[in-house]
Amino acid sequence: MVRKMFSAALVAATALATTAALADYKPLDGDPKEINFGIISTESTVNLKEQWIPLMEDMEKALGMKVNPFFAPDYAGIIEGMRFGKVHVAWFGNKSGMEAVDRAGGEVFVQTSKADGTQGYYSHIITNVANKDINELKDLFKCDKSLNFGIGDPNSTSGFLVPSYYVFAKNGIDPKKCFKTVRNANHETNLMATANMQVDAAANNSEQIGRSQIKAPDAAAKIKVIWTSPLIPSDPMVYRKDMSKELKSKIKAFFLGYGRLGDTERAKQVLAHISDGQGFFMESNNTQLYPIRQLALFKDKLKIEGSEGASEAEKKEKISAIDKQLADLDILVAHQ
Numbered sequence: 001m002v003r004k005m006f007s008a009a010l011v012a013a014t015a016l017a018t019t020a021a022l023a024d025y026k027p028l029d030g031d032p033k034e035i036n037f038g039i040i041s042t043e044s045t046v047n048l049k050e051q052w053i054p055l056m057e058d059m060e061k062a063l064g065m066k067v068n069p070f071f072a073p074d075y076a077g078i079i080e081g082m083r084f085g086k087v088h089v090a091w092f093g094n095k096s097g098m099e100a101v102d103r104a105g106g107e108v109f110v111q112t113s114k115a116d117g118t119q120g121y122y123s124h125i126i127t128n129v130a131n132k133d134i135n136e137l138k139d140l141f142k143c144d145k146s147l148n149f150g151i152g153d154p155n156s157t158s159g160f161l162v163p164s165y166y167v168f169a170k171n172g173i174d175p176k177k178c179f180k181t182v183r184n185a186n187h188e189t190n191l192m193a194t195a196n197m198q199v200d201a202a203a204n205n206s207e208q209i210g211r212s213q214i215k216a217p218d219a220a221a222k223i224k225v226i227w228t229s230p231l232i233p234s235d236p237m238v239y240r241k242d243m244s245k246e247l248k249s250k251i252k253a254f255f256l257g258y259g260r261l262g263d264t265e266r267a268k269q270v271l272a273h274i275s276d277g278q279g280f281f282m283e284s285n286n287t288q289l290y291p292i293r294q295l296a297l298f299k300d301k302l303k304i305e306g307s308e309g310a311s312e313a314e315k316k317e318k319i320s321a322i323d324k325q326l327a328d329l330d331i332l333v334a335h336q
Contacts, residue, residue, distance in 0.1 A: 025083040025105040028240060031247045034066040035059070038078040038090030041153070042208065043188030045071045047215075052091070054270045055258070062254045062262075075155035079104050082240060089239045089251060094292040095157040097236040101286055107241035109248070110255045111234045111284040115277045122206040123158035123229035125167060126194050129222055131201075137167060137227050140201055143178035150183050150190040150202030151175065157292065158205035159187055162229045165295055167203075169302040188212075195219035201226070210276030233288050237281065255281040290333050297322050297329070 037056050039048050053069055060067040070087050072078050075096045081087035083104035091112075092100055100106035113119045127134045134140060140147065152159015168175055175182045183199065187208035193199045196219075204223075212220040239251055259267035259280050271278040301322045304315055 025103065026085045027105075028085050028088075028242050031244050032085075032088050034068055035063065035089055035251075036068050036070045036081070036087050038070040038072075038081055038087035040075045040078050040090070040092055040096055040155075041071065041073060041186050042093075042156075043186055043211075047188070051274045055274070058258070058267065058270065059251075059254055062257075063250055075099075075153045079155065082106055082238070085240070087240075088243065089237065091235060092238050093155075093157040093235055094233055094289060095161045095296075096155040097238050098289045098292050098296075099155055100238050101289065105240050105242055106238040107248075108236040108238050108284050108286045108288060109252050110237045110281040111288060112237070112275075113234055113279040113282050115272060115279045117279055119234040119282065120231040121158065121234070123162040123166075123232060124204045124206060124209065124225045125163060125201055125227040126191070126204050126209075126223050126225055127201040128194055128197050129224045130197070131224070134201055135224075135226060137171070139226075141171065141173055141178065143173065145178070145180045147179050147200040148181045148183070148198070149175060149179040150185055150193050150199040152190065152203050153184060153186060156187075158207075158229070158232055159190070159203045160184075161292070161295060161299070162232060163203040165299040165302070166229055167227060169299050172306060191223065192216070192219055195222040205232075207276045214276070233291060234282070236284060236288060256283065287332070290329055294326060294329050294333070297326050301326075 037052070037059070039052050042048070048071065049069065056067045056069060070078070070081055070090075072081065075093075078087060078090050078092070079096060079099050082090055082100050090100065090106075097106070097108060101108065111119065125137065125140070140149075151163065154160050167173070181199075183193075185193065187204055190199070190202040191204055191208055191212055194202045194204075206228075209220060209223060209225070212223075237255060239248060241248075243251075259271055271280070301319055304310070304318050304322070307315065310318075
């Protein structure tokens with residue numbers, strides 16, 4: 001009976017992405033001759049190249065294939081790159097990883113970890129230490145259009161999805177109606193804007209704050225955290241699922257062996273300079289996205305409940321559908 005319930009939930013949860021999965025992502029015409037490695041735009045391209053290209057160079061040697069860095073001005077550019085076969089492997093956050101799985105033929109195969117072996121990070125709301133009027137979330141919620149707020153890329157987990165749900169949706173706050181301006185930017189830009197008092201508060205995360213303490217300590221010293229989220233799963237690495245099993249196995253073996261096999265000291269140094277300091281890559285798959293799917297559905301549910309344009313019957317129908325999806329995901333999460 002439990003097995004039947006699990007199978008039914010798996011089918012139903014798979015259907016969560018059916019519409020998106022049927023989007024016309026371009027099938028690969030056999031394995032690529034060169035690997036294009038996508039990196040989401042959490043900070044400037046110059047900084048991202050400094051962090052990731054050494055790993056790509058090692059990957060190139062291990063695979064015996066050229067590995068090309070692929071950057072875009074926003075997260076959507078990497079998702080679309082994978083969708084049209086221009087990106088074969090990519091580092092994503094969980095929200096953008098979910099989009100890549102649903103819309104771009106992606107598949108999670110490993111996830112990151114910290115140098116001490118822990119997995120996960122936190123979303124934060126930050127302000128400037130000199131701002132004595134903002135010390136907790138309720139200080140942001142006067143909603144008199146006097147404050148400027150910095151939020152993340154729409155496909156960012158910690159910069160957008162998590163604060164959108166926990167900070168705004170759960171408190172019945174519409175940022176566009178509450179603040180004077182709401183500006184989308186990457187984590188680095190939002191941190192610097194807060195440090196320079198160009199925004200009054202902003203969404204950010206523990207990894208960017210940790211990296212800034214190393215790379216821009218003067219700016220980091222001007223940051224005050226006023227809210228911290230629950231733990232967010234570590235970032236997924238995603239590859240195109242329609243590459244051959246042989247090539248996917250080689251790629252996965254490289255990541256799982258990196259820092260564990262071969263020139264471990266070099267690999268550990270490379271990992272230490274990524275983000276706020278990474279550890280080994282860990283085994284993972286698409287199931288790590290279940291909590292993010294739940295979060296996105298909860299956010300949609302709260303939005304529907306608070307909407308004014310729809311009739312009560314329409315709301316009830318939409319909420320019932322979301323509740324069914326959430327129940328299916330609950331079963332899947334319980335069997336992880």
